[in-house]
Amino acid sequence: MSxxxxxTIVAVIxxxxxxxxxxxxxxxxxxxxxxxxGGRSFGTIFLWVLQAGEIYTxxxxxxxAGFAYSLGAPALYVMAYGTIAYIIAYFLAPAVWQVGKDxxxxxxxxxxxxxxxxxxxxxxxxxxxxAMVVPYVTIxxxxxxxxxxxxxxxxxxxxxxxxxxxxxMALFVFTAGLRGTAxxxxxxxxxxxxxxxxxxxxxPVHFFGSLRGLFDDLVAAHPQMLTLxxxxxxxxxxxxxxxxxxxxxxxYVGPQTFNSVYSARSGDALRRNAVFxxxxxxxxxxxxxxxxxxxxxxxxxxxxxxxxxxxxVVQRYFPSWILGIVAGAGALAALxxxxxxxxxxxxxxxKNVLGDAFGVATSDRSRTLLTRIVVIVVAVLALGIWMIAxxxxxxxxxxxxxxxxxxxxGVVAAFVWKRATAWGVGLGILTGVxxxxxxxxxNILPFGMNAGFVALLVNVxxxxxxxxxxxxxxx
Amino acid sequence: xxxxxxxxxxxPPSGAFLLRTLLAATPIFAxxxxxxxxxxxxxxxxxxxxxxxxxxxxxxxTPAFLWTIGRVEKRW
Numbered sequence: 001m002s003x004x005x006x007x008t009i010v011a012v013i014x015x016x017x018x019x020x021x022x023x024x025x026x027x028x029x030x031x032x033x034x035x036x037x038g039g040r041s042f043g044t045i046f047l048w049v050l051q052a053g054e055i056y057t058x059x060x061x062x063x064x065a066g067f068a069y070s071l072g073a074p075a076l077y078v079m080a081y082g083t084i085a086y087i088i089a090y091f092l093a094p095a096v097w098q099v100g101k102d103x104x105x106x107x108x109x110x111x112x113x114x115x116x117x118x119x120x121x122x123x124x125x126x127x128x129x130x131a132m133v134v135p136y137v138t139i140x141x142x143x144x145x146x147x148x149x150x151x152x153x154x155x156x157x158x159x160x161x162x163x164x165x166x167x168x169m170a171l172f173v174f175t176a177g178l179r180g181t182a183x184x185x186x187x188x189x190x191x192x193x194x195x196x197x198x199x200x201x202x203x204p205v206h207f208f209g210s211l212r213g214l215f216d217d218l219v220a221a222h223p224q225m226l227t228l229x230x231x232x233x234x235x236x237x238x239x240x241x242x243x244x245x246x247x248x249x250x251x252y253v254g255p256q257t258f259n260s261v262y263s264a265r266s267g268d269a270l271r272r273n274a275v276f277x278x279x280x281x282x283x284x285x286x287x288x289x290x291x292x293x294x295x296x297x298x299x300x301x302x303x304x305x306x307x308x309x310x311x312x313v314v315q316r317y318f319p320s321w322i323l324g325i326v327a328g329a330g331a332l333a334a335l336x337x338x339x340x341x342x343x344x345x346x347x348x349x350x351k352n353v354l355g356d357a358f359g360v361a362t363s364d365r366s367r368t369l370l371t372r373i374v375v376i377v378v379a380v381l382a383l384g385i386w387m388i389a390x391x392x393x394x395x396x397x398x399x400x401x402x403x404x405x406x407x408x409x410g411v412v413a414a415f416v417w418k419r420a421t422a423w424g425v426g427l428g429i430l431t432g433v434x435x436x437x438x439x440x441x442x443n444i445l446p447f448g449m450n451a452g453f454v455a456l457l458v459n460v461x462x463x464x465x466x467x468x469x470x471x472x473x474x475x
Numbered sequence: 476x477x478x479x480x481x482x483x484x485x486x487p488p489s490g491a492f493l494l495r496t497l498l499a500a501t502p503i504f505a506x507x508x509x510x511x512x513x514x515x516x517x518x519x520x521x522x523x524x525x526x527x528x529x530x531x532x533x534x535x536x537t538p539a540f541l542w543t544i545g546r547v548e549k550r551w
Contacts, residue, residue: 076530080506083534087499090541212522219516219524226524227514237514241507248503268550275541281534285527 009324024183053185058143068291072225085251094267118422170379200286250405424467432459
């Protein structure tokens with residue numbers, strides 16, 4: 001029974017990884033600082049592993065291949081925007097870290113509250129972050145379901161397995177906190193590397209003799225997929241350039257990224273990390289090769305099914321143990337980032353909303369306990385949303401992808417413009433999100449560029465104008 | 476560690492500032508609007524289309540640029 005082999009391997013990989021990570025944290029005393037930001041003690045290597053672990057999600061694993069399967073070259077934007085994001089991070093992350101260290105910050109909302117001296121802004125950022133992150137968790141569940149369904153050779157629907165796997169992962173976060181996510185990332189990064197090398201190298205070699213052979217076939221049959229479409233059309237050159245820049249700006253301002261930035265031991269650990277992270281980005285090219293191979297091998301998939309393209313190739317043409325390892329790596333690519341997201345969503349709610357705004361659980365002990373409990377509550381909430389409203393989830397995701405970038409001007413202004421006020425930043429974020437989400441939902445493409453740019457521009461204009469007419473609180 | 480007061484240290488001399496800006500801006504441009512100049516298949520290198528090579532090359536070169544910025548800032 002081949003489905004059983006593959007699923008057993010997936011289960012061993014997922015539960016084995018959590019077990020390994022629990023061993024890594026068994027001696028750690030949990031305070032909120034330890035639980036949420038790893039005690040600000042991670043050096044360059046551990047930080048690299050953690051960031052690679054939370055950045056490379058099921059989107060990297062399934063989405064890039066699917067994107068390449070249906071469109072070809074535009075999928076390369078992932079490699080480019082990640083790399084540019086690390087250039088920005090080289091300058092921005094150490095500055096954010098320093099503020100976090102000097103003021104004992106735990107969340108992204110803390111950062112806004114401290115720099116702009118406004119509790120209201122902190123609470124607002126916390127609520128918006130929560131609203132953005134929960135749908136992002138649910139998309140990982142959909143990715144997990146695809147993986148488990150294919151690993152079971154379509155014999156079952158996998159919903160129950162997703163629920164069990166995700167709840168176990170929530171219990172894991174309950175126990176281990178951010179340090180646990182970092183240890184789980186060690187296994188995840190190694191397995192994903194192996195799976196991606198297999199998908200991007202072994203599949204093309206198996207079917208086309210070599211990567212050169214793959215591209216010879218593509219040049220002959222689908223040359224239009226090997227360059228970007230012209231400027232002005234969706235996925236064209238201008239779309240590409242603008243999306244690359246915009247995604248790069250949003251890359252380091254997500255709530256979960258603040259946790260990992262704070263977890264660094266020093267500013268230089270973050271700088272060294274930024275130097276080395278682009279190397280990981282090269283893996284995305286292998287997923288592009290996997291997607292292009294799948295397009296030649298099993299053409300004809302459309303819609304959401306393209307995300308399954310290379311997995312279906314593995315399922316059809318390779319032994320079940322290989323499918324098990326690949327799907328296991330993919331399951332970790334869903335669960336490990338989800339664990340970081342759960343932690344980020346729970347910490348903003350407990351620290352900034354329940355704690356700061358309502359005065360609940362303000363001692364270290366009760367705050368750690370409450371954060372742990374809220375991790376479970378958020379996990380159940382995400383599962384509930386995922387099960388009853390899958391379609392809405394896709395629309396909610398627009399909020400994440402297009403909304404997250406709107407935090408960027410407020411973060412940068414905190415360092416470069418003393419005059420910026422809480423009102424300016426808050427209203428800037430709100431109008432930015434208010435412009436970006438509907439434009440994205442309607443697929444508007446101003447001048448052939450990504451609509452998020454217009455929203456970002458509006459955000460900056462509002463930030464500047466409102467700041468000029470309001471006073472900085474307490475300054 | 477050296478990061479203690481590094482984050483908000485005063486601006487370095489303007490020559491170094493220009494060099495850092497240039498080092499940061501070059502890969503950013505090459506990977507974004509720069510692709511408009513190289514959006515083609517030929518010449519293929521090692522079988523890969525030129526656009527693919529361009530992007531991969533800049534991803535691999537970026538660590539060298541960032542490392543050099545660190546050197547200019549005397550961080551390592």
